[in-house]
Each structure stands twice: as structure tokens, then as C-alpha cells.
Amino acid sequence: MxxxxxxxxxxxxxxxxxxxxxxxxxxxxxxxxxxxxxxxxxxxxxxxxxxxxxxxxxxxxxxxxxxxxxxxxxxxxxxxxxxxxxxxxxxxxxxxxxxxxxxxxxxxxxxxxxxxxxxxxxxxxxxxxxxxxxxxxxxxxxxxxxxxxxxxxxxxxxxxxxxxxxxxxxxxxxxxxxxxxxxxxxxxxxxxxxxxxxxxxxxxxxxxxxxxxxxxxxxxxxxxxxxxxxxxxxxxxxxxxxxxxxxxxxxxxxxxxxxxxxxxxxxxxxxxxxxSLGPRQRVAGVLLCTGAFLLTASFGFHDPGTLKKGRFVIDEKHSEWTVTTKRYDTKWYGSESGYNYYCMAEYLAHHYSLKRNLETITPEMLDSCDVLMVKVPTNSYSEEEIDAIVDFVERGGGLFLIGDHTNVFGSSVYLNPIASRFGFKFRYDCLFDIERVFEQVYTRPRVLPHPIIQRMPPFLFAVSCSIEPNSFFPGRVILAGGLKKLDIDYSVSNFYPQVVDRLGMWFGNFHQAIATRYGRGRVVGFTDSTVYSNFSAFYPGKPEFLLGAADWLNRENRFPWVNRLLLIISLCCFLLSAYILPRRNAKNFGFISFALVGAMFSASLAILLFGAINRSTYKLPTPVSELTGVVFEQGHCDYDLPLTGFTREPGQSYEIFFQWVLRLGYYPFAVPNIEESIERGDLVVLINPVSDFTAREIDALERFVSQGGRLLVADRVENGSDASRKLLERFDIFADKGLVADASPAYEPSSQISWDLGDAFELRGGKPLLFSERAVPVMTFADHGEGLVLALSFSDAFNDAGMGFTEGVLPDRRLLHHYHLQFAIIKGLIEGNPREALINADKL
Known part of the structure; x- marks a missing residue:
């Protein structure tokens, strides 16, 4: 043996x-x-x-x-x-x-x-x-x-x-x-x-x-x-x-x-x-399979609840960090502008009614609120305010608590008096991936994910704390494995410990997001405030989690007792099955074989059924006001964004270019393919295409533009692929990579405004916008049906090396002028007037 x-x-x-x-x-x-x-x-x-x-x-x-x-x-x-x-x-x-x-x-x-x-x-x-x-x-x-x-x-x-x-x-x-x-x-x-x-x-x-x-x-x-x-x-x-x-x-x-x-x-x-199975064995087998189905259902069923009016309130009274009250625009730069929740709040406002609270929290204030967001508090809540919040949730309100690592700014100290009333607390620690420090990517479970994350793509955390629930069966939202935990270090200003492996550190599984029910209301706790700062909030996973949590919280509990009832009935089935089963003999091995397979099949059916029910019941909310999406396609293009970790090469990264879209009031998204780009975007951005587009994809892009969509194709001299040339020919724009021009400077002919853009290749056709000093067109656009296509051949000018290396940069006059070129290109495409936007670039 x-x-x-x-x-x-x-x-x-x-x-x-x-x-x-x-x-x-x-x-x-x-x-x-x-x-x-x-x-x-x-x-x-x-x-x-x-x-x-x-x-x-x-x-x-x-x-x-x-x-x-x-x-x-x-x-x-x-x-x-x-x-x-x-x-x-x-x-x-x-x-x-x-x-x-x-x-x-x-x-x-x-x-x-x-x-x-x-x-x-x-x-x-x-x-x-x-x-x-x-x-x-x-x-x-x-x-x-x-x-x-x-x-x-x-x-x-x-x-x-x-x-x-x-x-x-x-x-x-x-x-x-x-x-x-x-x-x-x-x-x-x-x-x-x-x-x-x-x-x-x-x-x-x-x-x-x-x-x-x-x-x-x-x-x-x-x-x-x-x-x-x-x-x-x-x-x-x-x-x-x-x-x-x-x-x-x-x-x-x-x-x-x-x-x-x-x-x-x-x-x-x-x-x-x-x-062979006797009569009692057959009954016991049916009970066992029923128990397996109901036990799985007790974890898979999520009360659809009753939708509320969608009145969201963000508490600004108690937080001096990640504020939502200062506009993120083309005038305000520096690290503080990045650590700001303005864009997240505005995105939420496109889906729900949103207000900022600047006063003491009272029952009267909460009467006109359906969901309250408490984010990284830097000041304490009074007992009266906590009681008002608890009563608000018990009566059917939703509460979204957002904390951060190591009790930074005292956030966990101020959150825990609230969170503890709902059965959990934020630990004073920080979590890291065991193998990739600072680059934890969470992938949702493939078996019965919580409705909040069921449509969430892989999610890159910054650094979070962990949540300690008071029970073994909290509402698991993000329960991640492969993590190690370091405790708070009071000797440094932000309480951040030295990131080294220690014998005493905990490792394995930790809660990073949790959802609980309390009375008729609901509470979500989330542990990484950084990911909703302006510089991170619209990378894959972040918008989906935000909207998933908002939709779940914007519901009042209707069947809170169902999960417990299913669990009790399943346990009764197991006990009854064991009671009626005759004493073990050779025939009972037949029962064991059929029972094991039957129980597994029953659980599998429950997983399939309740997964489908949750997907049909909980859907991401659709915008209630106009939202302009700028979509960066990834599948055919050669550039980096911090989707699964830090970008390593500034010359390959377009992180700042992606983030600066937000300064215009538009919302950038990174998607893996052309089909999803067309579905989600008003403007589709293709940077350094290296994979050929299929005829079907080119037809789809042409229909998209003809029906009013916008397309930006940005390429560079060093790109040896003909993918962009073949695509642009459909729109009567012709790229000649054999004719390389020095676009430092590049001029707009009518206004003589110029930018230093480096090497570029010739783009013939369409309506040229920028020329090299030797009159070689390097940026042009074309009307196509109801839409526009703009092509440029100096994409390296917009990588992180050309944009100041970091989103926290304080730009000088030259760099700010460079930023305005991006603003003019994006805004001009969206509004349908590329030339006018370019002439007035420095006024944006």
C-alpha cells in the first residue's frame, strides 16, 4: 500500500x-x-x-x-x-x-x-x-x-x-x-x-x-x-x-x-x-444528493433584493485625503492631483445621483441617501454619527467603507468603530504577493464569484490591508491567496514597514473585500484606496468593481433568511441520509460510488444554476448621463500599461497618455480586442499596431467610424509592421514608412504653432494637420461617413519618456505645451473639429 x-x-x-x-x-x-x-x-x-x-x-x-x-x-x-x-x-x-x-x-x-x-x-x-x-x-x-x-x-x-x-x-x-x-x-x-x-x-x-x-x-x-x-x-x-x-x-x-x-x-x-442498491440506500442517496445541491446553493444564492433610487453620498467631512471636490483638469498637476477621487466620483455620477457631504452625519441627512461612501477617513466619527450610520443600514441603506494599508492617516482607527458594528474590522497591516511584491493581481474565482466581482477582469492591487471578519462565513468578495502580511511600523510617517521576508509574517489567504448584510441594508468593506485615485481608477477591474459594489449596495434585502434556511435543510438531509443508511456491508460500496458521483453532480448543477441566476440578476448599471469612453485596444498593439504590474520601460509605456484623457472629462479604458473596443468606446485608440487586422476587424472598424465613431491610429518609425498602413488605406490615408522626416519641429501651417516630436514618417491623404520642417505631412485626419479617423506617425512623442516619466510631474512650459497637443488631438476627435482644437491647443 x-x-x-x-x-x-x-x-x-x-x-x-x-x-x-x-x-x-x-x-x-x-x-x-x-x-x-x-x-x-x-x-x-x-x-x-x-x-x-x-x-x-x-x-x-x-x-x-x-x-x-x-x-x-x-x-x-x-x-x-x-x-x-x-x-x-x-x-x-x-x-x-x-x-x-x-x-x-x-x-x-x-x-x-x-x-x-x-x-x-x-x-x-x-x-x-x-x-x-x-x-x-x-x-x-x-x-x-x-x-x-x-x-x-x-x-x-x-x-x-x-x-x-x-x-x-x-x-x-x-x-x-x-x-x-x-x-x-x-x-x-x-x-x-x-x-x-x-x-x-x-x-x-x-x-x-x-x-x-x-x-x-x-x-x-x-x-x-x-x-x-x-x-x-x-x-x-x-x-x-x-x-x-x-x-x-x-x-x-x-x-x-x-x-x-x-x-x-x-x-x-x-x-x-x-x-446494487437497496431501497433505503436509494433514499439515502437521494437525500445526500439533495443535501449537496442545497449546501452549494446556500453559498451560491445571493438575495436579488429590491432596487433603491440610487442616491449616493460621498462623505468629505471626515476625509482630507483622496478628495472628490477639486476638479482634475488640464491646469492642476503634481502628485496630489493624482491622489484624488474626483474622476471616480464623476464616473459614479454618470450612473447614479451623487452628492458630497461636508457636514456632520445625521439621521436627517441620511434620509435622502441610499448608499453612503466612507473613504479613508482622517478624522474620527462621533458616537452619534456612528449610531446614525448603523440605524441607516439597518433600515435598508448601503454603506461602502474604503480603507488602506497600515492604518495610514489613522484611517483604520476611524473606520473600525463603524466596521465593527457590522462584524469585521480593518487590520493595521499591508499585503503583498508572495512572489511579486507590489504587483498583486487578483483573478476572480471561477466557481460562484460574488455578484460584485462576477464581471470583473483581473484586478491589480496597489497595496492593501487585510480584513478580519468576526465569523467564518462573511460575505466573501475578494478572498485572495498567495499573499504575505507585514504589520504596521510606527517608526515611519506613513506606518509603512520595510518590505522584507520575515519569519513571523503571516502568509496564505486574506480578505481584501467583504460584503455583509445587516437588517435590511448592506455593507461593503474594501482595503486599497489607492486604486481609485485618478492615476489608477480606470485600469481593468477598477470600474467593474466600483459599479458592481454600487449595484449590490443599491438594493434592500428581501430574502435575507434564504441562505441560512438552505444550509439548515442541507444539514438535515445529510443527517437523515446517515440515519436511514443500513450498517455497512459489501453492498454499501455501491452506495458510496453512486453517492460520491451524485453529490458531485448535484453540486455542479447548483454551481451552474446559481451562477446563471446571479449573472442575470446582478448586472453592471448603465450610464444615466452621457459618458465619453476612450478605449485603448491591446490585442494588436505594442505598448505597455500597468495592467498586471509596473511598466518597466518608459519608452514603451503610455501610462501618462492614458491617464491624461481624464483631464478632459473623458474616461479611458484598456480592452483586449477590437470587438470590445467598438462596443465600449466613442474613440478607439490604436498605438503602434504590430498584428495584422483581419478583414472582419477592418470592416467592423469602418462601420464603427461610418456610424459616428472616432479612430486614432498612432504609429512610429521603428515599427516594422504594416498593420497600420493596411488599416488606414481603408480610410484613404496612406502611410510611407520609407520616407522618414524630422518632426522637430512639426508645424500647423495656418497658425505656425509647432511641437518637437522627433522622427516621423509620411502620411498622405486626408486633411493634413501637422508638417515637418520639410513639408512632410506627419499627422492627418479624414472624414468617413459620420465619423473621423486621425493618424499620426510620431507615437514615441507620447510615451512616458516624452511625457515627463511620471504622472506626478510638475510640467514646465515646454512639457505643458506638449500635453496640450494630446489634449487637442483627443478633444478635436471627440468634438469633430481636429484643426480648430489644434490651433487653440494652448487654450485647452
Whole structure:
């Protein structure tokens, strides 16, 4: 049975590569581990004789295949392998292979619930304080130099003093639970006295987890003795690296093999010989499947509520940071203009009625409000104001709380008296991606995402704090994995700690956004205020989260009791199923086979059904006033925006050009393809196209322009692709990259206004706007139907290197004149008068 335990171990570690639990997913390594596990199981389960196969097992293929089709990776692998295994077992010669695939598939199905359960436990209460004194005693017994105080262990080395609190992640709870789940499947395959063996397995795993944790602590201290004093190195990765986790659990396979002595012939052979179900077993199976469906529904159902009037109020009285009252325009520059919520507020005002509150919060003020936004407060709320807010929510109001990292400006101190009344609080910490510090990209779960984020693309955080809920079942909105947490540092002005790996830092899963119901109202807590500053608010994910939260909050609870009722009924179904099930005998293995597959299929149907219901019920609100969208297409173009991390090359980044669109009162969006660009944009921007447009895409762009759309094509001399030339020919504009001109300066002929734009190539046709000193046209536009196309051949003039390198720059006269060229191009296209806008550029 040693090979079987190795198969369980490899299957368990595969989840660490399939999901972002500690490090980024590496799917191919997960597949390799599953393949190795299947190979080990094939040898480990090879029967000594060919048993007869009950053909009723074929009934399981359809629900297995449907479950595999409904569930996303890696959850679909288990049912898919089980379906393949059943087909292989139809032929006696391939039955050993089928047995191995069936076992590993069953293990993966059993394990599929564990990552979700673990994330709930670890995010709610990461520490295991009750275990720390016991660990301290073991370390002292081993004569390890360690001290203990306030649930914290202290280790001193020549490098520094290390401190650590015992956490679920550090002790390896997740792989331990995965091994237990897989071990239960192994026990059912091999033993008849199942429940006693399961208890033995749990106890053995528990003891091993403690011993392993002590060993890792000793190993860490020992290794750090050999790290030089000046070296920037800390070996904390041994606690979260999948390789080190796998190696540290490898001895468990040897240990557990010594304690479990199976029969010669696996019970799995008996399972396949007789899959008949008695009447009581059938009823129990139906109850079990119903329970699985209802349990999934209790997490998947989101009360559609009753829509309110959409009267939003942003509280400015208590916040001197990220204000919404000062206009972001073409006159105000510097870092303070970027750390401003004006554009976010105006965007919200295009969808709802919006007011700014500058007075003390009172019940009378809240009577004319449906949703109150409290953002990064820098002043405290009085008890009367807090009571008014709580009463407002209880009567059906919505409350949007926005905090930030490390209690900056005292924001969490001022937020928590409010948040704690609704069952959570903002921690005084900051979160970072374990592998990519300052570049955490969150991708919504593929199984039953919260309605707030169900249409949200990947979301790049700046730096957030974490949220500590008071219950294990808060409204999970953003529960992210692969994070590490550093606590507040009071020795610096913004409380920001030095970003280095520390032995005592928590890692794993943390809440970064949470949604709760209170009375008839709703509350959303969000932890990264920076992302809604003007310089970040309209990159992918941010507008979708803002509108998703606004729509969810703009509803009054109608069926708040449904989730709890579904949960109670599901638990009753499970208990009743266990009660009526007859005592275990050989026939019960048929019940186990059908029940496992049936429960998984029922849960899959619930996921499919309630996902569809949530998408149809919760939709992003549409604008109620005119909103001008400037869309930057990504799929065909060669330029960078900070969508998944920082831009690295100023000459390749167009971050400032993107942000400056907001100064004109328009809204920039980055989209992946032409189809979405046309759908969302009034103006489509193509920068340095390198991939050829298909005939269908060119036709779509031509229809878009003919019907009144605007198109900006910006290219550069160094771009060797003909994509822009082929596209522009459809609009009678002809690019000649063989004729390169020095566009420093480039003139507007009627006014003699000039700009230094660097090298450019000739653009013939249309109505030229700018010429090089040798009269080579380098920017031109053409009317096409009801729309306009503008082409320019000096796109490098608008990259970050040409625009001042950073959005926080204070421009001099020359740079400001350069900005006005961008303003004239964008405004002229939108308003349909490019030449007039260019002549009056410095007045914009």
C-alpha cells in the first residue's frame, strides 16, 4: 500500500500547483504530479485476479462527464479521470490502469472541497495560539534556544532576532487536510473497518504536522546561522514553497504505511462486482444528493433584493485625503492631483445621483441617501454619527467603507468603530504577493464569484490591508491567496514597514473585500484606496468593481433568511441520509460510488444554476448621463500599461497618455480586442499596431467610424509592421514608412504653432494637420461617413519618456505645451473639429 500513499501525497501536492494558494499556479507541474500519482496507483492497485465488472457502473459516466464540463480546472480533473477509468475498466486487460485512474480521480474529488474550507478557516483566524506553548515546550526539550511571550516564539541568530506566531499556513494545515481527504479514499479502497482507520489517520496526520513544524523551525534557525550578516536573504520560503512542502510531507508516506496493513485484495475489487442498491440506500442517496445541491446553493444564492433610487453620498467631512471636490483638469498637476477621487466620483455620477457631504452625519441627512461612501477617513466619527450610520443600514441603506494599508492617516482607527458594528474590522497591516511584491493581481474565482466581482477582469492591487471578519462565513468578495502580511511600523510617517521576508509574517489567504448584510441594508468593506485615485481608477477591474459594489449596495434585502434556511435543510438531509443508511456491508460500496458521483453532480448543477441566476440578476448599471469612453485596444498593439504590474520601460509605456484623457472629462479604458473596443468606446485608440487586422476587424472598424465613431491610429518609425498602413488605406490615408522626416519641429501651417516630436514618417491623404520642417505631412485626419479617423506617425512623442516619466510631474512650459497637443488631438476627435482644437491647443 506504500505506492497508494505516495499517490495520495502527489495528488495532494498537485493542488498547490493548480490553484494560487501560496505561489502562482503552474498547471503543467500539477498535471505531472497527477500523472505520477495515477501511475503509482496503477501499480499499487493491480489486482491479483480479474474481478467481474457490474455494468451498472456505466450509469456514472454521464454525470461524471457533465460535472467535468461544468467545473473549471483543476476541479474537473477528478470527475474526468473517473469517467475515463470506467471506460478503461470495460476491458479486463486495461482494468489495472482503470483502477489506478479511478482511485486518483476519487481522491481528487474528495479533495476538491478542501481548498475552500481551508481558505475560510485561515482567512478568519490565521493563528493557532493554543498550539504555540506546546511547540515552545518541544523546542526547549530539544534544547533549541527559544523564548516565548504572548503567543510568540523568539529565536536569536547572528543575523537578527526572529519572531513567529504559529499559523495554520505555517504548520501545513492545507496539505494535511488534503492528505486526510485522499487517505479516506484509500481506506475505502482497502479496508472494511473504515471509520476506525479514518480516526487513526487523522491522529497520525495531526502528530506528523506538529513534528514537521518543529523540524522546519529548527531547520530555519540552523540555516540562518550560515547566512551572512549583510546578505539580503531569508529562508522563509521553506514554509510556502510547494517543493519544500512536498519534501517535508514525503516521510509521512513511509510512516503511515507502517501503521496500515491492508487485505491482500483491495476492497475496490468488491466494489466493482456488485453495485446494487437497496431501497433505503436509494433514499439515502437521494437525500445526500439533495443535501449537496442545497449546501452549494446556500453559498451560491445571493438575495436579488429590491432596487433603491440610487442616491449616493460621498462623505468629505471626515476625509482630507483622496478628495472628490477639486476638479482634475488640464491646469492642476503634481502628485496630489493624482491622489484624488474626483474622476471616480464623476464616473459614479454618470450612473447614479451623487452628492458630497461636508457636514456632520445625521439621521436627517441620511434620509435622502441610499448608499453612503466612507473613504479613508482622517478624522474620527462621533458616537452619534456612528449610531446614525448603523440605524441607516439597518433600515435598508448601503454603506461602502474604503480603507488602506497600515492604518495610514489613522484611517483604520476611524473606520473600525463603524466596521465593527457590522462584524469585521480593518487590520493595521499591508499585503503583498508572495512572489511579486507590489504587483498583486487578483483573478476572480471561477466557481460562484460574488455578484460584485462576477464581471470583473483581473484586478491589480496597489497595496492593501487585510480584513478580519468576526465569523467564518462573511460575505466573501475578494478572498485572495498567495499573499504575505507585514504589520504596521510606527517608526515611519506613513506606518509603512520595510518590505522584507520575515519569519513571523503571516502568509496564505486574506480578505481584501467583504460584503455583509445587516437588517435590511448592506455593507461593503474594501482595503486599497489607492486604486481609485485618478492615476489608477480606470485600469481593468477598477470600474467593474466600483459599479458592481454600487449595484449590490443599491438594493434592500428581501430574502435575507434564504441562505441560512438552505444550509439548515442541507444539514438535515445529510443527517437523515446517515440515519436511514443500513450498517455497512459489501453492498454499501455501491452506495458510496453512486453517492460520491451524485453529490458531485448535484453540486455542479447548483454551481451552474446559481451562477446563471446571479449573472442575470446582478448586472453592471448603465450610464444615466452621457459618458465619453476612450478605449485603448491591446490585442494588436505594442505598448505597455500597468495592467498586471509596473511598466518597466518608459519608452514603451503610455501610462501618462492614458491617464491624461481624464483631464478632459473623458474616461479611458484598456480592452483586449477590437470587438470590445467598438462596443465600449466613442474613440478607439490604436498605438503602434504590430498584428495584422483581419478583414472582419477592418470592416467592423469602418462601420464603427461610418456610424459616428472616432479612430486614432498612432504609429512610429521603428515599427516594422504594416498593420497600420493596411488599416488606414481603408480610410484613404496612406502611410510611407520609407520616407522618414524630422518632426522637430512639426508645424500647423495656418497658425505656425509647432511641437518637437522627433522622427516621423509620411502620411498622405486626408486633411493634413501637422508638417515637418520639410513639408512632410506627419499627422492627418479624414472624414468617413459620420465619423473621423486621425493618424499620426510620431507615437514615441507620447510615451512616458516624452511625457515627463511620471504622472506626478510638475510640467514646465515646454512639457505643458506638449500635453496640450494630446489634449487637442483627443478633444478635436471627440468634438469633430481636429484643426480648430489644434490651433487653440494652448487654450485647452
Amino acid at each position: 506504500f505506492l497508494i500513499w505516495l499517490a495520495v501525497l502527489f495528488s495532494s501536492i498537485s493542488w498547490l500547483y493548480g490553484l494560487k494558494i501560496y505561489t502562482s499556479p503552474v498547471p503543467w507541474l500539477g498535471w505531472v504530479l497527477i500523472g505520477v500519482a495515477a501511475l503509482l496507483a496503477c501499480f499499487g492497485l493491480r489486482p491479483r485476479e480479474h474481478s467481474n465488472l457490474d455494468k451498472k457502473i456505466l450509469y456514472l459516466i454521464i454525470p461524471l462527464l457533465l460535472s467535468s464540463a461544468i467545473l473549471p480546472l483543476p476541479y474537473r480533473i477528478g470527475p474526468g479521470m473517473m469517467a475515463l477509468a470506467i471506460l478503461l475498466m470495460l476491458w479486463p486487460s486495461s482494468r489495472p490502469i482503470g483502477s489506478g485512474f479511478l482511485f486518483v480521480g476519487a481522491v481528487l474529488v474528495m479533495q476538491s472541497l478542501i481548498p475552500g474550507i481551508y481558505s475560510i478557516i485561515s482567512a478568519r483566524s490565521p493563528t493557532v495560539n493554543g498550539m504555540t506553548p506546546f511547540i515552545f515546550g518541544l523546542l526547549r526539550f530539544l534544547r533549541v534556544p527559544v523564548s516565548y511571550s504572548q503567543n510568540t516564539l523568539f529565536f536569536r541568530t547572528m543575523r537578527e532576532l526572529y519572531e513567529i506566531q504559529t499559523t495554520w499556513a505555517a504548520i501545513g494545515l492545507l496539505p494535511a487536510l488534503l492528505i486526510v481527504a485522499g487517505g479516506v479514499a484509500a481506506i475505502f479502497f482497502y479496508f472494511e473497518n473504515v471509520w476506525r482507520k479514518v480516526v487513526h489517520l487523522v491522529v497520525t496526520v495531526g502528530i506528523y504536522v506538529v513534528v514537521r513544524y518543529v523540524f522546519l523551525l529548527v531547520f530555519f534557525v540552523y540555516v540562518m546561522y550560515f547566512v551572512g550578516y549583510d546578505e539580503e536573504a531569508s529562508k522563509t520560503y521553506i514554509f510556502w514553497n510547494p517543493v519544500s512542502i512536498g519534501i517535508s510531507f514525503l516521510p509521512f508516506a513511509f510512516i503511515i504505511h507502517r501503521f496500515f496493513h491492508p487485505r491482500e485484495k483491495p476492497v475496490s475489487a468488491v466494489i466493482l462486482e456488485n453495485l
